[in-house]
Amino acid sequence: MNWKQIAAATGEPFPGFIWAYRFRGDGIAERLNPEAIESVLQAGDGWVWLHLNLANVRALDWLQSAAPIPDEARTLFLQVDEHQTLQVTDDGVIFGIFSDLKQEFNEKSTEDIAKLRFCVTENFMVSARRAPLKAVEETRRLIEDGRRFPSAVTLLEAIVLRFCDGVAKVARGLSTSLDRIEDRVVLADEGDERVAIGPLRRTALRIHRQLQHLAILFHDFAEENDTALPEDTRLAAARIERRLSALDNDMRDIHERARVVSDEVASKLAQQANRNLSVLSLLTALFVPPTLMTGVWGMNITNLPFKDADNGLWAVLGICLTSTVLVFAVWKFLTRR
Known part of the structure; x- marks a missing residue:
């Protein structure tokens, strides 16, 4: 047909x-x-x-x-x-x-x-x-x-180079976004940067894979010896391979920077979680002795100390406060070591 x-x-x-x-x-x-x-x-x-x-x-x-x-x-x-x-x-x-x-x-x-x-x-x-x-x-x-465009090869080269220009623009955008994230991380901004760093890393990794594979293809094409390729075609392939390799290096650097920033964010979040856990543990420890004592004095049995004393309530509260202070002193002593 x-x-x-x-x-x-x-x-x-x-x-x-x-x-x-x-x-x-x-x-x-x-x-x-x-x-x-x-x-x-x-x-x-x-x-x-x-x-x-x-x-x-x-x-x-x-x-x-x-x-x-x-x-x-x-x-x-x-x-x-x-x-x-x-x-x-x-x-x-x-x-x-x-x-x-x-x-x-x-x-x-x-x-x-x-x-x-x-x-x-x-x-x-x-x-x-x-x-x-x-x-x-x-x-x-x-x-x-x-x-x-005197030949189709020159047109093909132009298309690939325009793709490189587009990737370079994307790389500049990713780098600028990464700079802002790094600044916020260094300034200890309370915002969670994981939401922003995740898509950035995925984009950099996805484009890096495409660039790396394409650069390898053009390198092998330029070194092809089994066919009688015109010299201008080999030179065009070599030029494209150099441009792709340079872009791939830039994208790899962006991905590595994003990984480092992601690790830094994770470290800061872990430190914050440890601080919160430490405070929670301290509060729990401080309230354990008073809780134990109020449980004991809350039992409906005879022979409890201060049961019939006029100032029994204040005595028990004093013991609770003293035990809390002692627990806090022990915690301070242990954390200084």
Whole structure:
């Protein structure tokens, strides 16, 4: 089934279409209508970037039956697994899955991670996602502003670097939040910082895992010797790997700082709990002798001391007070040692 047959069956010019651009030899792009994609690809004038929405089931039909990509890449687009990967075929076709920050409809990015699937051939790049992605959208805006992309590899590099910029912004936000938490902890603020430090640590750890894996993928890709990758592609992979590794180090430092602050908060809470327990234990000890004595004198039996004395009540109260003072003196003596 070709593109036109799928379009006729689905009732859409191109199923799951988000946007498409044709890049001339000088890297200048022009936006394509869905109807023109097939003819441009057949003409072989420049290269085409097609971006699809995988939430549209009919886009999966096109990827499965009509997309001009290798079978390995086709399987990657259709599978449910979203682990990051970067592979290259013997023919030099690059495909994989990258992480990106989600973007809400109000054009604000979040700290949530989503995945971008892509395949790059000699004159064609297809990418697809299930949720709006920040780096992809920012790269599209660069194209609209006139940025030149002479090859699909340069476009792919731009997307990954925009992702790095987004992560760097998240890292700055996490670091600023962590600074405020540290200040409150040092100033012995009574607020419980566990509520704030927990989500911060989870975010730092989640992004660290994505960065670490992606940096390893690009390192291995740059060192790939089994395929004849162009030198500019290897250099681009090396640049990306260095940027990802630097960001990963920053995120790891943030996570380590958050762990130290979390331990400090836990220590302060433990100290506060120990103080409260100490006070409670002291009060319990102080009231034990008076409670014992009032229990004894409260028994309805004969031969109790001071039972018939005129000042018996005051005598018993004096004994209770004296015993309490003695217990307190013993406690002070023991705590000074």
